[in-house]
Amino acid sequence: MTKSKTLTGGALLFEVLQEHGVQHVFGYPGGAIMPIYDALYDSDVKHYLCRHEQGAAFSAVGYARAAGTVGVCLATSGPGATNLITGLADALADSIPVVAITGQVPTAAMGSDAFQEIDIFGLSLACTKHSFQVTDINELEKVLHQAFEIALEGRHGPVLVDIPKDIQLAEVTQRLDKLSHLKNKVQLPLADISKALDLLTHAKQPILYVGGGVGMANAVEEVRDFAEKTGMPSVSTLKGLGAINPDNKNYLGMLGMHGTKTANIAVQECDLLVVVGARFDDRVTGKLDEFAPNAKVIHFDIDTAEINKRREADAAILGDLKGNLPLLTTDLDIENWQQRLQQMNTDFAWRYDHPGENIFAPAVLKTVSDLMPSNTCITTDVGQHQMWAAQHMSFDDPSNFLTSGGMGTMGFGLPAAIGAQISRPHDTVIAVSGDGSIMMNVQELATIKRYQIPVKVVLIDNAKLGMVRQWQDLFFDGRLSETDLSDNPDFVMLATAFDIKAKLITKKSEVDAAVKEMLDHDGPYLLQVKIDSTENVWPLVPPNTANDKMMEGV
């Protein structure tokens, strides 16, 4: 049945958002999107005014990742739209379903270098999964439905819809009676199941290599089940963390540049890699030619283009992991291999007995992890603190660890935490940030203040762009070029200016009580943790080096 009523384009937008279950959007108004903001005034959709469009985009990403749904952000034309781009690029790199709506100058003015006109449609080509520019009001509804479908179909990703101002104002009477469906592309039936089973039964030293695709395929249960039933030792990428139960005794931790020694050695020695929702990223493989040199590869993915992209698969299984992985469950005779790796897990376990009075960042993050309630959602920024969080915190689901993996975008943590908290109001949300990164979207403290969002911030303060400083020390002869932040603002005073409770700790003995105080506090809280500027993240596989040639520090 065709529903019909007369609406403006702006009002139609919110109708369609609601049809897709959207309750919350993040954005920032301006001239070319005013008709949409006017329609918002009457809408039941709740809008969060961020203080920078990049903040809005990252909040939409955090929202999407924490709740497993589509995140929505709005911006005006020109600078509003360009400010979204980093967030869209981040969402593309990490395959996050986001729908971004941008206002555009009226169609008659397009192409005339009008005030606040930028070709965001053109700019979107390299940083979205797909994009639309609507120049006919009768297309708007179909396009909006398609935007949601494309964001969620197959490998998730961001979709941008650019809507000129006259289209937002135009009236439209027709309502489609059902969602438009995307044509389904016929995919090659690439499913070498019997070949994969054959490889598996002959493997003596198999490793399960788990990536971010697992969470996105909603296949955490299936992957855990597979790992338990086969007893296959497993390693995880940064984005896969939380997929494998951290208590699984055959789980070896994160692999790659800052991976555990056991994980990296195990992968180098394995004779079979079972890859689930991962893509052989360079931060994972180190020197590609020397990565897992003796391994055959079984590659599960939803994206054909990932198969054979960086590493040839001996068997490829394309499609939905949830249905496909259980087909491979079988008994394995790998006891020696398991025992060796379990022993390595014990021998190379993390140590927290750091000498001296100064706070040891890994130990603080371990304490936060041990004390935080179950189902806490952690977001991070980018740098040393991010790697320490990945190494020393435990996550019970991938949706509880939100970090900018593919893009490595500083400024991600705070706005992503805001989005996560709004999507999951009853869970604790903690942003682990750095003194450099926090300043990249520090204006979002105002968003926290306005909506009293109870996000906790653990600010690891080394008065440095620590990760870059570490590389300068190790690979650039200690020439510390532009990485000093010893003139940082007073972060406690800064938080206080936004009515956010804050505390600074500088000594080990203060950690436990401070973490408890933060977790017990009802509202937002910033805990500034002063650490030594010279601490490094270990182990470290230098760039373009085989993963077993890691540096282990002192």
Add this chain to the structure above:
Amino acid sequence: MNPVTLNKYQLIIMADDKQVVLERILQVTRYRGFLINGMNAEVNTGNNVATITMSVSSERPISLLVDQINKLIDIKGVKVDNSEVQIKQYSA
């Protein structure tokens, strides 16, 4: 100077006839490391189907590009002309 083997391929691409489809194909082709040597496009003809033939060259296997072009939402299909030619070039 190391000799670099550039393979030359002919692609035939069928797409929904959207205004921006050519730009998308050009962007992906460049980004994925393929040089465009020639192109012929029948677009915006009003019959909803765009046909683009393109000759490209690269050191990289053509499957990398085909898979990426296929991922574009507006693409209906990509065919590779089998008669590939190898040309040797010297990198700078």
